[in-house]
Amino acid sequence: xxxxxxxxxxxxxxxxxxxxxxxxxxxxxxxxxxxxxxxxxxxxxxxxxxxxxxxxxxxxxxxxxxxxxxxxxxxxxxxxxxxxxxxxxxxxxxxxxxxxxxxxxxxxxxxxxxxxxxxxxxxxxxxxxxxxxxxxxxxxxxxxxxxxxxxxxxxxxxxxxxxxxxxxxxxxxxxxxxxxxxxxxxxxxxxxxxxxxxxxxxxxxxxxxxxxxxxxxxxxxxxxxxxxxxxxxxxxxxxxxxxxxxxxxxxxxxxxxxxxxxxxxxxxxxxxxxxxxxxxxxxxxxxxxxxxxxxxxxxxxxxxxxxxxxxxxxxx
Amino acid sequence: xxxxxxxxxxxxxxxxxxxxxxxxxxxxxxxxxxxxxxxxxxxxxxxxxxxxxxxxxxxxxxxxxxxxxxxxxxxxxxxxxxxxxxxxxxxxxxxxxxxxxxxxxxxxxxxxxxxxxxxxxxxxxxxxxxxxxxxxxxxxxxxxxxxxxxxxxxxxxxxxxxxxxxxxxxxxxxxxxxxxxxxxxxxxxxxxxxxxxxxxxxxxxxxxxxxxxxxxxxxxxxxxxxxxxxxxxxxxxxxxxxxxxxxxxxxxxxxxxxxxxxxxxxxxxxxxxxxxxxxxxxxxxxxxxxxxxxxxxxxxxxxxxxxx
Numbered sequence: 092x093x094x095x096x097x098x099x100x101x102x103x104x105x106x107x108x109x110x111x112x113x114x115x116x117x118x119x120x121x122x123x124x125x126x127x128x129x130x131x132x133x134x135x136x137x138x139x140x141x142x143x144x145x146x147x148x149x150x151x152x153x154x155x156x157x158x159x160x161x162x163x164x165x166x167x168x169x170x171x172x173x174x175x176x177x178x179x180x181x182x183x184x185x186x187x188x189x190x191x192x193x194x195x196x197x198x199x200x201x202x203x204x205x206x207x208x209x210x211x212x213x214x215x216x217x218x219x220x221x222x223x224x225x226x227x228x229x230x231x232x233x234x235x236x237x238x239x240x241x242x243x244x245x246x247x248x249x250x251x252x253x254x255x256x257x258x259x260x261x262x263x264x265x266x267x268x269x270x271x272x273x274x275x276x277x278x279x280x281x282x283x284x285x286x287x288x289x290x291x292x293x294x295x296x297x298x299x300x301x302x303x304x305x306x307x308x309x310x311x312x313x314x315x316x317x318x319x320x321x322x323x324x325x326x327x328x329x330x331x332x333x334x335x336x337x338x339x340x341x342x343x344x345x346x347x348x349x350x351x352x353x354x355x356x357x358x359x360x361x362x363x364x365x366x367x368x369x370x371x372x373x374x375x376x377x378x379x380x381x382x383x384x385x386x387x388x389x390x391x392x393x394x395x396x397x398x399x400x401x402x403x404x405x406x407x
Numbered sequence: 408x409x410x411x412x413x414x415x416x417x418x419x420x421x422x423x424x425x426x427x428x429x430x431x432x433x434x435x436x437x438x439x440x441x442x443x444x445x446x447x448x449x450x451x452x453x454x455x456x457x458x459x460x461x462x463x464x465x466x467x468x469x470x471x472x473x474x475x476x477x478x479x480x481x482x483x484x485x486x487x488x489x490x491x492x493x494x495x496x497x498x499x500x501x502x503x504x505x506x507x508x509x510x511x512x513x514x515x516x517x518x519x520x521x522x523x524x525x526x527x528x529x530x531x532x533x534x535x536x537x538x539x540x541x542x543x544x545x546x547x548x549x550x551x552x553x554x555x556x557x558x559x560x561x562x563x564x565x566x567x568x569x570x571x572x573x574x575x576x577x578x579x580x581x582x583x584x585x586x587x588x589x590x591x592x593x594x595x596x597x598x599x600x601x602x603x604x605x606x607x608x609x610x611x612x613x614x615x616x617x618x619x620x621x622x623x624x625x626x627x628x629x630x631x632x633x634x635x636x637x638x639x640x641x642x643x644x645x646x647x648x649x650x651x652x653x654x655x656x657x658x659x660x661x662x663x664x665x666x667x668x669x670x671x672x673x674x675x676x677x678x679x680x681x682x683x684x685x686x687x688x689x690x691x692x693x694x695x696x697x698x699x700x701x702x703x704x705x706x707x708x709x710x711x712x713x714x715x
Contacts, residue, residue: 128679157678162624163423164681166536166617167665170419171672173540175412186621189524193618194419194536196527213464213526223528257514258622260522286510 119151119179119366122172124191126184127160129311130337131230135203135355136183142359147367158187165190173198179362182227183355185211185260192225199365199372202227203358204351206261206309208377219376226375228358230309230349232334233383234265237306237347238272240385241332244345244397245304250279252302254295254320254331256312257284265308265334273306288316295320299327307343309334317341321391330395336386340406344397345387349380357381413673417666418539418548424665425551426534426612427631428658429558431639433605434632435657440566441578441598443491446502448606448632450509451483452625455607456614457516460525469531473611479516480607481600483509488596506625513622524619532615547616554612555658558605563651565601574598606632627682630689635661637692664688 123139125132136155143151154177158164169190172180180200182188188202188211202208206229209217220226241251251273255262270280283298285291291313298305305324307313313320314337321342324331333343336350357378364370387403430452437445455476462472483505490501517523527535534547544550565571576584577594584591606628614620639653639660647656671684 156672159679159682160623161627161682162617162619162621163613164678166423167420167668167672168678170423170536170539171412171416171669174415174417174419176415185522186619189522189619190536190617192524193527193616194539196537210520211522211524213524213529256521257519258521260520263520 118149119147120175120177121151121153121179121181121362122168122175122177123153123155123181124165124168124172124183124187125155125157126162126165126187127311128157129315131309131311131314131335131351132183132204134351135230135358136181138352138355138357139181139183139203139359139362140355141352142356143362146359146363151366162186162190166194169194178366181358181362188212188225188227192223196224198224200225200227201358201362201365201372203355204230206231207264210260210264220374221377222373224372226361226372226377228354228361228378228380230261230351230354231265231379232309232347232349234269235272236383237332237334238269238276240345240347241273241304241306242276242278243400244332245330248278248303250281250302250304252281252283252298252305252329254283254285254298254305254307254313255310256291257286259310259312262308262310262313269306269308285312288312288319291316292319292323295323296327299324299329302329305329305331307331307333307338310338314338314341325391325394328395330391330397336406339386339388342391343388344391344395345385345399345403347383348386349383353382354380413670415540416669416673419536420665420669421662422534422536422539422547422551422616424662425548425555425658426609426616427665428635428661429551429555429612430606430609430628431632431635431657431661432558432562432654433602433609434629435636435654436562436598436602436605438633438636439578440575441595441602443498443578443595443599444502445484445487445599445602446499446629447483447487447505447509447599447603448502449625449628450506450513451480451603451606452610452613452628453513453620453622454483454509454516454625455480455610456620456624457513457523457622458607459611460523460614460620461516461518463525463530464523469533473533473608476607476611477604480610481604483607484599484601484603485596487603488599491599492592492595510622517620517622521622522619525614527618532618534612534616535618536616551612554608555655558608559651559654562654566650570594570597627685630685631661631664634664634685634689634692637689638663641692641695 156168165187173195180191182191182202184204191200253266283294285294331343333339333346336348339346385403386406387399389405437443458479459472459476487501487505490496491498534550538545573589574594577591581591639656643656647653
């Protein structure tokens, strides 16, 4: 009985200690859920953390979890965040955002690397802000400018192949949008989709046979197998316009690139406004990448004999 | 790291586990009752959600959408069954083929979008992660338990009927069943259909719970299903002899699996290593019966000598 009592008392004391420890200083606790290990997503997460560290210093702690590409794990991670009662959730990529929205209606959720919030969250009357506990940044590159760029570099091209992975909603969305812009410029578009990295080579070959120029959106699967694509497009001498820098570096000739680090940084700034500035997340509009740059892949351009205008910068 | 956070996280783990528990019962029917390893589930685990969500987005009633999801899952099972019995393809390969084709079919169902969100505030979802800490009838744990009880009841009744018994006999001894005049091709197809119908039901509920359906949702589902079946067997194999209790044990196995994952996350494991951990959990539980058998064999051998 005495023993039980002493155990009980010490337990209470420990709990008290824990209570005091957490009451002291009370840094903001932020849960970050990233869908998968990936260069662009990693950069966005780093940018987000850097922005908050810069503004809050030790006043913020991060719980960084990676779902390794498993959408079910996103739910498990979100469950942990909500039960931990974090001050804010940062969801990196679409399924992470959807899992976050399903798990809480109160905790503010910021998304990043999400292309279209209206589609992801099934909001029909889109006004620029979600009206719920969700806001964030979109990785949508200016598709009209990308189409214009393709036309600028290859004004003679009429047949454009759109190469992307059928498992990625963001790619599908971009392809649907850019198709309209390219049609306005007099191009005829054909879609070539692959299911995973295993059939990317044969689909890319198919795309080369049927097009003068290939466009690849910000597609994660394509980004992870650029070498396989390059092995096909280089011998076929078909230039690739890519949606982002990583893809362009691997297999493209030029891109209009957004920086995922800057995007994450902008998301971090939003988090600061919400946590320290008391901004209302429901009315915060979705923000876009702060600046875009015209870039080209010197090696590929030399190989294919393409001359690039002055205002493009080479990717190192 | 505080204990309160872990306790707070448990309802979520239990709800997720119960939904996967329904799926695991589907796996139990093929893996244990029918003695077939069916990999169709990796595909039908997305099919159910896809059918249910797309129907609901187009204004269909939630219960009707669930029913359609179950039927779609049963069709997937039928395809595997036909591959196996009419094409003579070994069951594992037949399942893989169906799973592969289901990727394209699931995309087609979802209007060639890889991911479709469904808004919890706009649609009447049967379960949602958002309500997991509320204390009323909208709590997904309560609803899933009710559905689980009804499902176990129906299965208990079914496996007591003549058709159900012939299905069990097929799994126990196929040659003997045929000798008794059972058409084992039919029973196998039926078993696969029932199993995948249950998996699709679970898939639809999971889509509701997490608020979206994704074409990759079922990837690795079979591992979770098998883990649940094996955990239940190791922990409750001696305890639960009754068929209904065995099914219940499978659901508990799935809950335990998700609780373990949640605890491991709480302990601060690097989430990049989560897949490795899942595989290790399954391997250890698969190993336990084998080690036990080895141990008792050695033990009885020694015992025999001393008696001699």
